[in-house]
Amino acid sequence: MRQVSTPLVATRARRDVATVRQDFPVLSGTANGRPLVYLDNAATSQKPRAVIESLVRFYQTENANIHRGVHELSQRATLAYEAARAKLQRFLNAGDPHEVIFVRGATEAINLVASSFGRIRFRPGDEVVVSAMEHHSNLVPWQIACEIAGARLRVIPMSDAGELDLDALRDMLGDRTRLVAVVHVSNSLGTINPVTEIVRMAHDAGAPVLVDGAQAAPHMPIDVQELDADFYALSGHKMFGPTGIGVLYGKAKLLEAMPPYQGGGEMIRSVTFEKTTYAPLPAKFEAGTPHIAGAIGLGAAVDYLRGLSWEWIQHHEHDLLEYATEQLRFVPGLRIVGTAARKAAVISFVLEGVHAHDIGTILDQSGIAIRTGHHCTQPVMDRLGIPATARASFAFYNTREEVDALVRGVQEVRAVFG
Numbered sequence: 001m002r003q004v005s006t007p008l009v010a011t012r013a014r015r016d017v018a019t020v021r022q023d024f025p026v027l028s029g030t031a032n033g034r035p036l037v038y039l040d041n042a043a044t045s046q047k048p049r050a051v052i053e054s055l056v057r058f059y060q061t062e063n064a065n066i067h068r069g070v071h072e073l074s075q076r077a078t079l080a081y082e083a084a085r086a087k088l089q090r091f092l093n094a095g096d097p098h099e100v101i102f103v104r105g106a107t108e109a110i111n112l113v114a115s116s117f118g119r120i121r122f123r124p125g126d127e128v129v130v131s132a133m134e135h136h137s138n139l140v141p142w143q144i145a146c147e148i149a150g151a152r153l154r155v156i157p158m159s160d161a162g163e164l165d166l167d168a169l170r171d172m173l174g175d176r177t178r179l180v181a182v183v184h185v186s187n188s189l190g191t192i193n194p195v196t197e198i199v200r201m202a203h204d205a206g207a208p209v210l211v212d213g214a215q216a217a218p219h220m221p222i223d224v225q226e227l228d229a230d231f232y233a234l235s236g237h238k239m240f241g242p243t244g245i246g247v248l249y250g251k252a253k254l255l256e257a258m259p260p261y262q263g264g265g266e267m268i269r270s271v272t273f274e275k276t277t278y279a280p281l282p283a284k285f286e287a288g289t290p291h292i293a294g295a296i297g298l299g300a301a302v303d304y305l306r307g308l309s310w311e312w313i314q315h316h317e318h319d320l321l322e323y324a325t326e327q328l329r330f331v332p333g334l335r336i337v338g339t340a341a342r343k344a345a346v347i348s349f350v351l352e353g354v355h356a357h358d359i360g361t362i363l364d365q366s367g368i369a370i371r372t373g374h375h376c377t378q379p380v381m382d383r384l385g386i387p388a389t390a391r392a393s394f395a396f397y398n399t400r401e402e403v404d405a406l407v408r409g410v411q412e413v414r415a416v417f418g
């Protein structure tokens, strides 16, 4: 990971956030007649005007199907789609654009690997390692692949604070380990996992690593080569892009050895009833007409991110996290769930004597959008012995004033329930 060393002064950061907010039309709207306070960014992020306009522009001026067309419009659409791939390559610092596969989202990226890689590599008695804090999207596909192959799922345990036990991982890794799949940033706890170290440990044991980066991409720069990740999954809608688009990064030599995930148009070299041969990367894994506009919109989202600075984003989000953590501690009976030393700006909490759902409903009346429930991480809730949490998740466009609104809202909930 590229690290941040020089934080900017807070006054500058707050001045910038006002400007940045103007890029997101929805943020100046209302909810339940109150100014919207959007703190549900881990479920989906808002979209800057540049992304929204890129979708409109594509449909208004370039819409055509890609790759097969000889006509001008199809060629323009193809160029725009492939330019988006190159943008994602740069965003991830992948070695080659062919290592960037456009998929439907992080869920499909992981299913692709579980299905295709699992088919050639998982055998009875083999082991696949996941962690105790995986999103269901990085758990259920491996359960399915293990069941098909007769392989076994192993789980890296975590502490009460929400930190993975790397000693336990070390003991788990061995010559039966076929793959390690781990989340970069936990959507329910905010934990930033030491993925560089996990990759190194797994590689020492000869196992490739898939990193679920759905929650990392909106908060920090990613360098798949420095990380040496074998696979990396991105979700477009979590990183200010459209829904229905995402990326699977994979090392070329692994992707080349893997069989197709879906059959259909565009992924073939030649088709006869006797034998079909497959197209080279990335087309082999992009059967059918892709979400062309979505890919272009995701390209616009990473362009937008490049126009900000990661130093500023990380400094500002860290400030929001610290400030919110500090302020929420004043609410009687409130306990923050997930207190890892390295956290992204995600705060899960429980309030003694109050169902998480009621917290969400009452805050909603004040225009404050948070998420309540298990956040697609039921095993995390089981591990911590709680049914659900309320979760406020921040993006770089959130403000200290919005944290104040959240804290006031939770104080009101506290007052209602005594």
Ligand SMILES: *Cc1c(COP(=O)(O)O)cnc(C)c1O
Pocket: 042, 104, 105, 106, 107, 108, 135, 137, 138, 183, 185, 186, 187, 212, 214, 215, 234, 235, 236, 237, 238, 246
């Ligand atoms: C949202 C999320 C996913 C699923 O991503 P989609 O693109 O919505 O399929 C996977 N993992 C984590 C950690 C997530 O937060």
